[in-house]
Amino acid sequence: MRILVAGSTGVIGRQLMPLLTSAGHEAVGMVRRPAAAGRHVVADALQPDQVRAAVETVRPDAVVNLLTAIPARINPAKLARDMAMTNRLRTEGARNLLDAARQAGTKRVISEGLAYAYAPGTGLADEDAPLWARGPAQFQPVVAALRELEDRTAREHGLVLRFGHLYGPGTAFARDGSFTADVAAGKVPLVGGGNATFSFTHTRDAAMAVLAGLDKDIAGTLNIVDDEPAPLHEWLPVLAGLLGAKRPKPAPAWLARTMVGSYGVAFMNQLRGADNTRARLALDWRPGYRSWRDGFPAELNH
DSSP: OEEEEETTTSTTHHHHHHHHHHTTOEEEEEESSOOSSSOEEEOOTTOHHHHHHHHHHHOOSEEEEOOOOOOSSOOGGGHHHHTHHHHHIIIIIHHHHHHHHHHTTOOEEEEEEESSOBOOOSSOBOTTSOBOTTSOTTTHHHHHHHHHHHHHHHHTTOEEEEEOEEESTTSTTSTTOHHHHHHHTTOOOEETTOOOEEOEEEHHHHHHHHHHHHTSOOOEEEEEOOSOOEEHHHHHHHHHHHTTOOOOOEEOHHHHHHHHHHHHHHHHHTOOOBOOHHHHHHHOOOOSSSSHHHHHHHHHOO
16 A cells, blocks of 8 residues: 655654555655655645645555644643644645545545543543533634544544554653653642543554554544553652652642643643543554553653
8 A cells, every 4th residue: 555644754653654664555754855764755734736746746545644743842821822833734734635635536544633632521531522622722722623634534534543642752751852851850740639631642552553544444533542541640750750850749720820821730630531442443453552651661761
């Protein structure tokens, strides 16, 4: 199968490209600038003529949309600003890419979504749970862009893989990542009790899910997360311990809100974990790291 990967140089794309090749597929990356290695086509996802030319050149059997432009460090109080380009890629970029793919006769589309954009609720969220459309003001544009991306993918009978909080090489949770650095420096307190439930996904497990979904006639959305969602107050002290840092100190929500905004407080107290049962059944997929308890040490100690 010839596969065009838009966003092939991102944290998931870098894991996916060699997997595709080793599985016998012909993998072509779509990049904004000429890449140093690997087969690629050059196109700015926000320029429809460039995207159309790239897709026509490749004539892919499948398109994988991993388009994002997430900064290495995000200010929760300025989330809408920091995610503005990613929101455009999830709306304008996805429109350009999927329109071109349809015109070229592409049969399979897989898009990258989020498994931590569910509205707060009891228990773990399955794929039918509503997204947090009326959440904190800084988060609303992110969710609106995700909903448009998912709707557009659905119209192509495509599959959206909703990934959890990504960790692995190049992520904020990597040994040299921004979040890891803040935890090591004692800059991440337990705000308001730290009651948000996190579902994590290693970048290689995310790539393996993409690979598993390429040859299956499955549409809709699937949560691609590990088997052990955990509250922030449980996993953050473990992460600090792995880094040799002091145990995170508690901080009242009212005080933290002045520094990280309403989304920053919600991020630490209201996020809902996701259930991966459907992905296990539909894709015959299993996370290589069943838990962050195994994945964090493996990543931070090598």
